[in-house]
Amino acid sequence: MAENTDKMVIDGVELTGIWKEFLPSRILYEDVTTEFLDEVKKLPGGSTIVRCYQCGTCSGGCTLPDFVDKFNPRRFIDLVRRGHYDILVNENKDLVWKCVSCQRCTHRCPKGVNTQEVVRAIAKFLEDKKVFGKLTNDEAFDEVFMEEVIEDGRIDEVKIVKDFYSKTGRLKDMMSADQISLGFKMLTSGRIKLFGGKIKDWKKVSKRLKEEIQ
Amino acid sequence: MKTVLVIGGGVTGLKASSELAEMGYNVALVEKEDYLGGQVAKHKYYKLAPDLRLAGEVIDPVIKAVESNSNIKVYKHSHVVAVSGNAPEFKAKIKNSKGESEESFGAIVVATGFDHFDPTVKQEYGYGRFKDVVTNAEVEEMLNPNGSTKGQLKRPSDGKTPKKIAIFQCVGSRDRQVGNPYCCRVGCVVSTKQAIEIKEKYPDSEVYVYYMDMRMFGRGWEELYGKAMEDYEIIFTRGRGAEVTLKNQQLSLRAEETIMDRPIQHSVDMIILAAGMAAGEGTIDAAKVLGIKQNDYGFLSPKDDFLSPNESSKPGIFIAGADKGPMDIENCIVEGAAVAAKVAGSLKN
Numbered sequence: 001m002a003e004n005t006d007k008m009v010i011d012g013v014e015l016t017g018i019w020k021e022f023l024p025s026r027i028l029y030e031d032v033t034t035e036f037l038d039e040v041k042k043l044p045g046g047s048t049i050v051r052c053y054q055c056g057t058c059s060g061g062c063t064l065p066d067f068v069d070k071f072n073p074r075r076f077i078d079l080v081r082r083g084h085y086d087i088l089v090n091e092n093k094d095l096v097w098k099c100v101s102c103q104r105c106t107h108r109c110p111k112g113v114n115t116q117e118v119v120r121a122i123a124k125f126l127e128d129k130k131v132f133g134k135l136t137n138d139e140a141f142d143e144v145f146m147e148e149v150i151e152d153g154r155i156d157e158v159k160i161v162k163d164f165y166s167k168t169g170r171l172k173d174m175m176s177a178d179q180i181s182l183g184f185k186m187l188t189s190g191r192i193k194l195f196g197g198k199i200k201d202w203k204k205v206s207k208r209l210k211e212e213i214q
Numbered sequence: 215m216k217t218v219l220v221i222g223g224g225v226t227g228l229k230a231s232s233e234l235a236e237m238g239y240n241v242a243l244v245e246k247e248d249y250l251g252g253q254v255a256k257h258k259y260y261k262l263a264p265d266l267r268l269a270g271e272v273i274d275p276v277i278k279a280v281e282s283n284s285n286i287k288v289y290k291h292s293h294v295v296a297v298s299g300n301a302p303e304f305k306a307k308i309k310n311s312k313g314e315s316e317e318s319f320g321a322i323v324v325a326t327g328f329d330h331f332d333p334t335v336k337q338e339y340g341y342g343r344f345k346d347v348v349t350n351a352e353v354e355e356m357l358n359p360n361g362s363t364k365g366q367l368k369r370p371s372d373g374k375t376p377k378k379i380a381i382f383q384c385v386g387s388r389d390r391q392v393g394n395p396y397c398c399r400v401g402c403v404v405s406t407k408q409a410i411e412i413k414e415k416y417p418d419s420e421v422y423v424y425y426m427d428m429r430m431f432g433r434g435w436e437e438l439y440g441k442a443m444e445d446y447e448i449i450f451t452r453g454r455g456a457e458v459t460l461k462n463q464q465l466s467l468r469a470e471e472t473i474m475d476r477p478i479q480h481s482v483d484m485i486i487l488a489a490g491m492a493a494g495e496g497t498i499d500a501a502k503v504l505g506i507k508q509n510d511y512g513f514l515s516p517k518d519d520f521l522s523p524n525e526s527s528k529p530g531i532f533i534a535g536a537d538k539g540p541m542d543i544e545n546c547i548v549e550g551a552a553v554a555a556k557v558a559g560s561l562k563n
Contacts (some may be wrong), residue, residue, distance in 0.1 A: 055426040056470030060456025061338065065477045075475050108456065110340060110389040 033083035040125050045117030052077045058105035058115045064098060071095050073105055073115050077120050082111050088122075089131050095116075097123040140167045153199040155203050157192040215245035215559050216320025219306055221500055224252020226274045226535025227325035229550025230557075235285035237558050242317065243280065244289045244308055246496060250277045251536055252327055254543065257351040260358035260365075262543060263400075263407040265460055272543065284497055297322070297504055301530020302561065315431055321530050321557045324504065324514065325550070328536040331386030331394070331489040337490040339382065339487055340458040345371040346465055347458060349402070350381075353408055357415075366413060370486055376419065376483035378414060381405045382455035383425040387490030389538075394511060399540040400489030402428050403435045405488045406442045419447045422480070424455045424469050432542065451478075452472055458485055459464035468489045493542040513539045515526055524553045 040046040064071040076096055079088040094120060096146065105115035135143070144163045147194050148155055161183075165174040173179065186192045215238065220231045223245030230276050231241045239514030251273050259269040265517035291518045292310040299305045304319045331339040341347045346369050348356075359365035369376050383405060402425070409421040428450065430436040452493045453470040456477075460466065461536045464481050468510050469479045507515040507527035516532045517525040526533045534553035535546045 053426070053455035054472060056452075058453045058470075059472075060468050060470035060477050060528040061452060062477065063553050070476070072470075072475055074470060074472065108391065110384070110391060110454065129390040162495075 001186055009072055036083050036085055040121050043121040043124050046121030047048050048113045049077055049118045051111045057110060061108055062069060062105050063102045068098050071098060073119050080123045093126050093131050100160050150206055153202040158194060215240060218321050218325045218557055219319040222325035222327055223250040224327045226550040228280050229547050230323050230325060230534045231286050231536060232486060233551050233554030235283040243285045243286055244292050244294055246293055247290045258355045258358040258361045260354055260501050263403040265439040293544045294503055320561050323553055323557060324500050324533045324537060325535045326500045326537045327494045329489040329494040331492045333393055333487045333489050335383050336385060338457040341487060347485045350404055351485050355562035357411055378420045378482040379484045380482045381423045381486045381488060383488045385487040385489045400542050401488040401490055406439055409448045410442050410446050423450045424453055425450060426454050497537040506531055524556045
C-alpha cells in the first residue's frame with residue numbers, strides 16, 4: 001500500500017485533512033519478485049514463459065476478447081514475471097482458465113512461447129495457491145471423475161453421482177423424490193448398475209499413477 | 215597485376231570494384247541481372263533515410279565510377295558456376311547466355327547481398343491474399359516517379375489513393391516462426407521515412423505504425439523518428455500486428471495496444487508490411503560454389519567477427535556488405551571500401 005503520511009507539502013503549501021482519501025496513490029508499492037516466475041517455469045508447459053518479449057501478438061489475435069472482456073495472455077505473463085501477484089489474483093483469476101486452446105497465439109508467437117500451455121500453467125499456479133475458493137460444479141465433477149478413474153480404473157455411475165453430491169455438499173438434493181425416481185428408472189431399464197465391475201490388478205496401476213502425479 | 219573477381223553488382227560490389235580499380239587492379243564484376251545497382255535498382259528505391267535524399271544521388275555516382283573505369287570488366291547477366299584453386303591462384307568459370315569462359319583471379323570478393331523477405335509465409339498478414347497488403351519494397355517503387363505508378367501511392371485493388379495506412383513492423387524479422395530471430399536493422403527507419411513521405415505527399419492521409427520497439431540507432435534516425443511524431447503526426451502504436459482480415463470489403467487489422475492492455479481492431483485502406491532482410495539467393499549460391507561458411511540464417515560468416523570482418527572462412531575469398539547480415543546502404547559503401555583495402559593488402563604479399 002501507499003505510504004501516505006498525514007501531512008503533505010506541495011510547493012510550500014501544507015495540505016491538511018483527509019487529502020489521501022481523494023488522492024489515492026498510483027504507485028505500485030509491491031516488492032517485485034521473480035519467485036512466481038520460477039514457480040510457473042517449473043510447472044508442466046510453463047518453461048517457455050521466459051522467452052516472452054511482450055509484443056502482443058498473442059492478445060492481438062486472440063479469439064477470446066470478443067467474448068471475454070480483458071482476457072490478455074500477454075498481461076498474464078507480464079504480471080507473473082514482475083511478481084504482481086495481487087493484481088493477478090484480484091483482476092485475472094477468473095480469466096486465466098477461460099482459454100479455449102485454439103492455439104492461434106502459439107502458432108504466431110514470434111519468440112516461440114507456447115502461449116496456450118503457459119496460460120494453462122499460470123491457471124495451475126493459481127489453483128495450487130488455492131485462490132479459486134469454493135469449487136464450481138464443473139471443477140468438482142472433474143475432480144471426482146479423476147479420483148474414480150485413478151482409484152478403480154473405470155466409472156461406477158452410482159458412486160460418481162454420490163461422490164459428486166457429497167463433494168458439493170448437496171447429499172440432501174440427491175435424496176429428493178425426483179432424483180430417486182430417476183435413479184430407479186435408470187436402474188430398472190439397465191442404464192446403470194448398482195455395483196460396477198472391477199478391473200483385474202488395477203491396484204498396481206493405480207499406485208503407479210498416483211506416484212506419477214506426485 | 216592480378217585480376218580480382220567481384221561477385222555481385224550491388225552497392226557493395228560496385229564500391230569495392232571502383233576502389234580496387236582506382237588502386238590499379240583489374241576487376242571482373244559479375245552481376246546476375248542485366249543492370250547494376252542491386253536491390254536499390256531492382257526495387258527502384260526512391261529516397262534514403264534519414265536525410266530523404268534521392269537514392270539516385272548515391273547510387274548513380276557509384277555505378278558511373280564503375281562504368282567509366284577501363285580497369286573494370288562488367289559481366290552482366292552472368293553467374294559464377296565453379297571455382298577451383300587456392301589463394302592467390304583461383305580459376306573461375308563464368309557462365310552467361312553466350313557461353314562459358316574460364317579465367318584466373320588473384321582474389322575473390324563476395325558481395326551478393328540480401329533478398330527482401332517474402333511475407334507470403336506469414337499467412338495471418340494476408341500478403342498475396344489481399345491485394346492491398348503490400349511490402350515496403352513495393353511502396354518504395356510506387357513512390358518513385360520512375361516506378362509503376364509514377365510516384366503516386368495507389369491501392370493495387372482499385373487504384374485509389376488510400377486515406378488510412380497501417381505499417382506493420384518486423385515482418386520476417388525477430389521471428390522464430392519463420393526462422394529469422396535477428397533484427398533487420400533498417401525496417402524501423404525505412405518505415406518512418408515512408409510514413410513521412412506519404413504524409414508529405416498526402417497531408418490528409420493517416421499513417422499508423424504498429425511496432426514492438428523502434429530501434430533508431432543510426433545516424434540521424436532518432437531525430438527522424440521525433441520528426442515523424444512531432445511534425446507529421448504519425449501514430450506509433452506499441453504492439454505487433456497480429457492478423458489482417460477483410461470486413462465489409464475493407465481491410466481490418468488486429469493487434470494489441472499493449473499500453474492500454476487491450477486488443478484493437480482497426481479498419482484501414484492499405485497495409486504496408488515492413489519486410490526484413492533474408493540471405494539473398496546469390497549469397498546462398500555463392501556459398502555453395504565457393505564452399506565458404508554460412509551462419510544459421512544463410513548469411514556468410516566472417517573468419518572473425520571482430521578482427522577480420524571481411525575475410526571468409528577460406529583464404530583469398532573476401533566477403534562484404536549485406537551478404538554478411540542485414541546492413542544499410544551507408545554501411546555497405548563503407549564495407550565495399552574496406553574490403554577493397556583488405557584485398558589490395560593480400561595481393562601485395
